[in-house]
Each structure stands twice: as C-alpha cells, then as structure tokens.
Amino acid sequence: MHETVEPLINDEYTGGPPTKRVLARLQEKRKEGRKVAGVYCGYAPTELILAMGISPATLCAFSNGTIEAAETVLPANLCPLIKSSYGFIITDTCPFYGLADAVIGETTCDGKKKMFELITDLKPTWIMDLPQVPDQEEAITHWTAMIRKLQGFLETTFGARATDDGIEDSIRDINRRNAMMREVFEFAALRPAIVDWREMYDLTFLAQGSSGKDMEPVLSEALKKLAKRRDDGYSYGPAGAPRVMVTGCPVGGDAEKVFAIIEEAGGVIVALDACSGFKPYMTDTAEGTGDPVRALAERYLKIPCSCMTPNARRLTEMTRLIEKFRPDAVIDVVLQACHSFNIESHKVGEHVEKVHGLPFLKIVTDFSLGDVEQIRTRVEALLESC
Amino acid sequence: MRAAGLDIGSRTVKLVVIEGGETVLTRKDLTSHDPLEAARALMSGVEYDVIVATGYGRHLLKGHLDCPVISEIKAFALGAKAIQTSCRVVLDIGGQDTKVISLNEGGEMSKFEMNDKCAAGTGRFLEIMAYALGYTLEEFPKAALSAERSEKINSMCTVFAESEVISLTAKGAARSEVALGIHRAIVSRSTALVRRIAPSGEVFFAGGVALNRCVEALLAEDLKRPVFVPPDPQMVGAFGAALHADRSIMKGTSHA
Ligand code: SF4
Ligand code: SF4
Numbered sequence: 223m224h225e226t227v228e229p230l231i232n233d234e235y236t237g238g239p240p241t242k243r244v245l246a247r248l249q250e251k252r253k254e255g256r257k258v259a260g261v262y263c264g265y266a267p268t269e270l271i272l273a274m275g276i277s278p279a280t281l282c283a284f285s286n287g288t289i290e291a292a293e294t295v296l297p298a299n300l301c302p303l304i305k306s307s308y309g310f311i312i313t314d315t316c317p318f319y320g321l322a323d324a325v326i327g328e329t330t331c332d333g334k335k336k337m338f339e340l341i342t343d344l345k346p347t348w349i350m351d352l353p354q355v356p357d358q359e360e361a362i363t364h365w366t367a368m369i370r371k372l373q374g375f376l377e378t379t380f381g382a383r384a385t386d387d388g389i390e391d392s393i394r395d396i397n398r399r400n401a402m403m404r405e406v407f408e409f410a411a412l413r414p415a416i417v418d419w420r421e422m423y424d425l426t427f428l429a430q431g432s433s434g435k436d437m438e439p440v441l442s443e444a445l446k447k448l449a450k451r452r453d454d455g456y457s458y459g460p461a462g463a464p465r466v467m468v469t470g471c472p473v474g475g476d477a478e479k480v481f482a483i484i485e486e487a488g489g490v491i492v493a494l495d496a497c498s499g500f501k502p503y504m505t506d507t508a509e510g511t512g513d514p515v516r517a518l519a520e521r522y523l524k525i526p527c528s529c530m531t532p533n534a535r536r537l538t539e540m541t542r543l544i545e546k547f548r549p550d551a552v553i554d555v556v557l558q559a560c561h562s563f564n565i566e567s568h569k570v571g572e573h574v575e576k577v578h579g580l581p582f583l584k585i586v587t588d589f590s591l592g593d594v595e596q597i598r599t600r601v602e603a604l605l606e607s608c
Numbered sequence: 609m610r611a612a613g614l615d616i617g618s619r620t621v622k623l624v625v626i627e628g629g630e631t632v633l634t635r636k637d638l639t640s641h642d643p644l645e646a647a648r649a650l651m652s653g654v655e656y657d658v659i660v661a662t663g664y665g666r667h668l669l670k671g672h673l674d675c676p677v678i679s680e681i682k683a684f685a686l687g688a689k690a691i692q693t694s695c696r697v698v699l700d701i702g703g704q705d706t707k708v709i710s711l712n713e714g715g716e717m718s719k720f721e722m723n724d725k726c727a728a729g730t731g732r733f734l735e736i737m738a739y740a741l742g743y744t745l746e747e748f749p750k751a752a753l754s755a756e757r758s759e760k761i762n763s764m765c766t767v768f769a770e771s772e773v774i775s776l777t778a779k780g781a782a783r784s785e786v787a788l789g790i791h792r793a794i795v796s797r798s799t800a801l802v803r804r805i806a807p808s809g810e811v812f813f814a815g816g817v818a819l820n821r822c823v824e825a826l827l828a829e830d831l832k833r834p835v836f837v838p839p840d841p842q843m844v845g846a847f848g849a850a851l852h853a854d855r856s857i858m859k860g861t862s863h864a
Contacts (some may be wrong), residue, residue: 595664598667599680606681607717
C-alpha cells in the first residue's frame with residue numbers, strides 16, 4: 223500500500239495469518255461451553271451447525287510443512303490440500319482439529335473421501351454423501367436427507383438440538399452475513415481498487431464459520447472504512463495495474479505464493495473466486511419455505527464446485543463476477559493432482575477467452591516454493607499481454 | 609542509440625546489441641553455476657545505452673543493474689515477429705523448458721503454454737540421452753537421422769528414459785535407432801503442445817534445440833506443417849529483449 227490506511231480488520235492479528243484470529247475466537251466460544259465441529263469443505267451446512275449451538279472450524283490444509291509426514295502414508299501424487307490436512311492431523315499440529323469435538327466431511331473428490339477413511343477412528347467423524355449431478359430432483363431429496371442425518375449425528379454426539387424454526391433463524395442470520403459480505407465485495411469491485419487481497423482474505427476466512435451476529439460489528443466497521451477510502455479517493459496498488467481475478471481450487475497459506483507473485487508482477491487481485499474466497503457468500507438460502515433443511519440442500523447444491531457435473535454454474539457465476547469486478551485477466555489456480563479442477567480449466571479458459579475476451583492462464587501448483595520462478599514467468603507474460 | 613538484450617537462460621546466457629534496427633553484436637556463453645557472473649563476463653566491454661533482460665535469470669540482473677525485464681514469452685514473441693513478419697506460432701525448446709507461443713495478426717502474444725516442471729523433452733534431456741549413448745551433441749542428431757527405424761522410448765522422465773536407453777542398448781538395440789527414438793520422444797512432446805496452442809500454420813522454431821536437424825525434420829513430419837528455423841535460433845530471446853529496449857527508447861521510457 224503506498225498510502226497508509228487503517229486495515230479493514232484492525233486488531234492484534236492484523237498482518238499475521240488469519241487463522242490466529244479465528245482460533246482466538248473459537249477458543250472463546252469453547253470457554254463459553256460451545257462445541258466445535260471441524261469442517262473441510264464449502265458443502266458443510268454452516269446454518270445447521272450453528273443452529274445446533276455448535277461452532278464450525280475450518281481445519282488446516284494449506285501448509286507445505288505437514289506434507290512430508292503425510293507422505294509416509296499417502297501417495298506423493300495427491301492433491302497438496304489433502305496431504306497437508308492429513309499431515310496436520312497425524313502430526314497433531316492443527317489447533318482447530320485439536321479443538322474440534324467432531325469432524326464433518328463430504329464425498330467431494332476421491333482423494334478426500336479416501337483420506338477421511340484414515341482419520342475416522344481418531345475423532346467422531348461424519349461423512350455426508352454428496353450427490354454430484356446436482357440439478358436432479360433426486361439430488362436435492364438425497365442431500366436434504368444427508369443434512370438431516372448430519373443433524374442426527376450432531377444430536378447423538380453432542381446432545382445438541384435444533385428445531386426447524388431455529389434452523390430457519392440461522393438461515394436468515396447467514397443470509398444477512400452473506401449480504402453484508404457482498405456489500406464489501408461491491409467496494410472490492412471499484413476501479414481503481416481500494417482493497418488489498420489480504421484484507422479480503424481476512425474477512426472471507428473469518429466469516430466462514432461465523433454467524434451473521436458475530437460478523438455484524440466487524441463488517442459494519444469494514445464497510446465504514448471502505449466508504450471512507452472511496453470518498454477519500456484512495457487507491458490500492460500501482461496506478462493502471464492490471465486487475466486480476468483468481469479462480470479455481472481453494473488457496474491459502476503456502477499457496478498464497480501465487481497471489482504474491484501476481485502482485486510482484488505488477489497486478490492487483492480484485493476477485494477471489496474460490497471456496498477460500500467469495501464463493502461461500504455469493505448465494506443465499508430461500509427463507510420462509512416451511513422446509514428449511516430442503517432450502518439448505520438446494521442452496522448448497524448450487525455451489526459451483528468442480529466435483530459436480532455438469533458444472534455450468536461455475537461459468538455463469540464467473541460471468542457475474544467478471545461483469546462486476548471487470549478484471550483484465552483471469553488466473554485459474556489448480557492444485558497438483560486435482561483432476562476435476564484441472565480438467566474443468568479447459569472450459570473455464572475457453573469461457574474467459576471467447577465469451578469475455580480476456581487473457582487466461584492456468585497454473586498447476588502445490589504448496590512448495592520450487593516452482594515460484596516458473597509461475598512468475600507465466601504470470602509476467604500474462605500481464606504483459608493485458 | 610545502442611540497445612542491448614540479455615537472455616539469461618538455464619543453460620546459456622545470450623547477449624544481442626542492436627543499433628538502427630541492425631544487429632551489431634551477438635555473444636553467448638554457458639550459464640554455469642553463477643548466472644550473474646556469466647552475465648557480467650558476457651557484457652564486459654560491451655557498450656550500450658539501454659538494456660533489457662529476459663530469461664529465467666532476468667530478475668537476478670534486475671536487482672544488480674536496475675534494468676527493466678520482460679518475460680521470455682514476450683521476448684521470443686518480439687524476436688520471432690521481427691525475424692519473420694508472417695510468424696504466428698513460436699516453438700522454443702531451450703535447456704530446461706519448452707514453450708509454445710501463438711501470435712495474433714498484430715504480432716502480439718495471444719496464448720502460450722510452457723512445459724517446465726522437469727527436463728523432460730528439453731535440451732537437457734537430449735544432452736543426457738546423447739551422453740548415455742556415448743554421442744557428442746553434434747553426432748547425436750546425425751546418428752539419429754542415419755537410422756532406418758527407431759526404438760520406442762516409453763518414458764519421458766529423464767531419469768527413467770536414461771535407464772530405458774541403457775537397457776535397450778544392453779539388449780543389443782542399435783545405438784542409432786535408440787537415438788532416433790529419443791528424438792521422436794522429444795518431438796511428440798513438443799507437437800502436442802503446439803497443437804494445443806496453435807492448431808495450424810508454419811512453426812517458427814527457436815532455442816538451442818532448434819540447432820538439432822533431426823528434431824527439426826521430425827517436427828515438420830509429425831505436424832505436417834512447415835517449420836522455419838532462423839539463422840541463429842538461440843539468440844531470438846535476447847534479440848527480442850534488445851528490440852524491446854530499442855522501442856522503449858523511442859517511446860521515451862525505459863520501463864518495461
Ligand atoms: S472446492 Fe469443492 S471440494 Fe473444495 S472446499 Fe470448495 S466445495 Fe469443497
Ligand atoms: S483441490 Fe481438488 S483434489 Fe484437492 S481437495 Fe479440493 S477437490 Fe479435492
């Protein structure tokens with residue numbers, strides 16, 4: 223930042239990894255006697271978990287450091303996110319896992335599914351069977367049943383309860399949270415940019431397992447600061463810097479090297495189109511349907527994850543984002559050995575280039591630093607063409 | 609005004625100086641373990657007004673000379689376009705990576721792809737295989753071209769391919785036929801990349817491996833498309849960087 227402005231979240235964790243802030247908040251919740259459920263994926267129904275008085279905690283999955291340990295059991299040629307998660311667990315270094323009373327997983331990709339089998343004995347673990355042709359009526363019925371079963375699991379494990387009215391309230395609360403997040407994104411879409419991607423990431427990470435009520439003060443403050451930045455004519459990043467939208471697999475921790483490279487190459491990151499970014503906040507759950515769990519099932523099956531087929535929503539959502547954020551280039555980050563995102567990248571690239579006429583780059587990477595220079599060359603070449 | 613372009617590659621460093629659109633100096637040397645020192649040695653005594661660096665070591669130079677840098681992709685696109693104005697597809701096989709760049713009508717890069725995760729299918733691969741077969745780099749393509757048929761090499765991993773070569777020769781396979789197999793393996797890797805990025809048109813073939821006549825011939829045969837090798841294929845990137853430097857003087861700015 224060439225001018226100093228007050229960070230959107232300004233606390234003792236500002237500037238450090240966003241995990242620390244979330245951990246502190248969870249520890250507080252724990253002290254208040256709340257139970258914690260570890261989650262790995264965007265399909266875990268936050269509204270239900272919160273309605274049952276349980277706090278969801280995103281488990282660690284983004285460090286290169288735990289991969290070596292994981293590879294004593296898992297094959298090397300596996301998605302680093304899965305290896306890292308597993309490594310964290312067997313080396314007992316994920317504080318969120320330590321806090322968690324139970325773990326919720328979903329059958330998204332084969333790697334995760336089979337990795338879960340290796341950890342089910344360690345803690346009460348519940349795997350939700352995710353249908354993968356999401357637009358069929360049977361898929362919604364099935365996912366509704368799976369959410370009910372999860373509710374049953376949480377009831378027996380924690381003695382927790384939620385009425386349908388309670389779930390409905392939670393839906394409304396999370397919808398409010400998401401709406402506020404989208405207000406923040408409106409500011410992130412401004413041209414020139416006024417937000418650092420790290421600030422966006424701090425917010426998206428914190429909001430993930432938080433209720434609307436908990437996020438309200440943080441987000442109102444952030445919105446005030448953003449309005450001020452806009453009114454003061456503040457801008458982030460070099461003048462005329464190409465605007466970059468990053469899409470693809472979740473990115474965090476050691477994979478943030480890609481974000482750093484984009485900035486070093488002179489770009490400014492304006493949109494994070496991944497589960498680690500804006501995705502969880504883009505759609506709302508229908509309110510007042512009389513069947514809140516079915517409403518949740520419908521909402522969650524709309525997540526445009528590459529494990530779904532066909533996943534046309536990824537492209538329609540992307541168009542929405544491109545129109546709003548007006549990027550000059552799109553970068554698709556694919557984690558090594560993530561077949562679904564890797565294959566889907568072909569369609570994504572064609573969509574970006576042909577429909578939107580924007581330069582596109584796919585980067586396949588892992589959490590190590592070995593390929594930084596190769597990525598740099600590609601990113602520089604992409605931005606030179608903007 | 610003399611504009612210089614320096615291309616610090618993984619295997620070789622290249623320097624081109626142009627003046628009034630004409631190349632007035634070209635130099636190259638091995639990168640060695642100390643690319644910065646290699647670049648310095650190459651530049652010693654050379655006069656220029658402005659310099660632009662490219663190649664994998666470009667940022668190294670940037671730190672020491674405070675000169676602008678451009679990516680190899682841009683450098684090759686600029687260089688190739690200036691050498692052959694009709695150029696739309698560039699294939700560069702260097703010491704450690706392979707890249708394919710497609711250019712639009714205006715000569716700007718429109719798409720590119722690189723293979724650089726390992727030495728598979730690059731100059732380094734050829735070098736190691738030549739060595740494993742007991743050929744020098746000069747003899748290697750000649751031997752391959754003399755073969756009537758080729759042994760199939762299944763692995764593209766440098767380490768596995770090397771053991772494959774050793775076991776083939778141990779089984780009594782003709783050296784020249786194994787050599788042809790190696791060349792075919794490299795070519796099929798590169799043509800897959802070319803087809804993906806640029807499905808038609810003449811291919812401008814640059815980089816150190818473009819000096820290899822057998823690769824050139826097999827490329828044309830496999831792609832069924834004309835292949836053009838410029839007179840000094842290793843200098844295309846440095847030439848492109850020099851052109852960029854030259855243009856930035858004209859634009860009154862030396863910023864990349
Ligand atoms: S990308 Fe897919 S599998 Fe990964 S967290 Fe998001 S929804 Fe889950
Ligand atoms: S990035 Fe891909 S392979 Fe890795 S966990 Fe997510 S869906 Fe699975």
